[in-house]
Amino acid sequence: MFTGIITDVGEVLEQKAIPAGQRIRIATHFDPETIALGASIACNGVCHTVVATGTLDAERNYFEVESGKETLDLTNASGWKAGTAINLERSLKMGDELGGHLVLGHVDGVAEVVERADHPDSVFFKLRAPGQLARFIPQKGSVSLDGTSLTVNDVDGDDFTIFLIPHTLTHTAWKEKQVGDKINLEVDMMARYVARLNEYTPS
Incomplete structure (x- = not known):
């Protein structure tokens, strides 16, 4: 975990x-x-x-x-x-501060960077998720991208956007990411469970 x-x-x-x-x-x-x-x-x-x-x-x-x-x-x-x-x-130890969100380390698929825009105080990324995973990515929800806990800004179909602050760029490998790069995507486990429960129809 x-x-x-x-x-x-x-x-x-x-x-x-x-x-x-x-x-x-x-x-x-x-x-x-x-x-x-x-x-x-x-x-x-x-x-x-x-x-x-x-x-x-x-x-x-x-x-x-x-x-x-x-x-x-x-x-x-x-x-x-x-x-x-x-x-x-x-890995997380019992009692550690949970600063991001719970991440299993079980990658669901690969998203692709389709746009990058550098601003003075942040960097904007648009990514395209595999169609079967896009439904688990809500606006303002959490995703793990190349292991980084990030908040989704906007969602449009299979595309979603994130903004990274300078600290994140400095202390992760995100500063090297460019259009066309493939990014490991793990959707929030809670979103996955909620979606599964919504599919369940009692007999």
């Missing part, structure tokens, strides 16, 4: 194919001594299991994760390569 509050921006150091999919080494400022093997870290919003950790130099450490075929098919993990910036969040 996560909150969508990004606590580090990692960098992909190495990507290699394995029989199950791919294995990625990610540079991080997280202390490897505090990361147990088998721990969960959200990488661009995708919950991954840590399979190795280590130290790179005086400033940076690393951890490694593996992505299976389903993850590669449903998320933007298949496009990660050396140099890719990755939003990182460690």
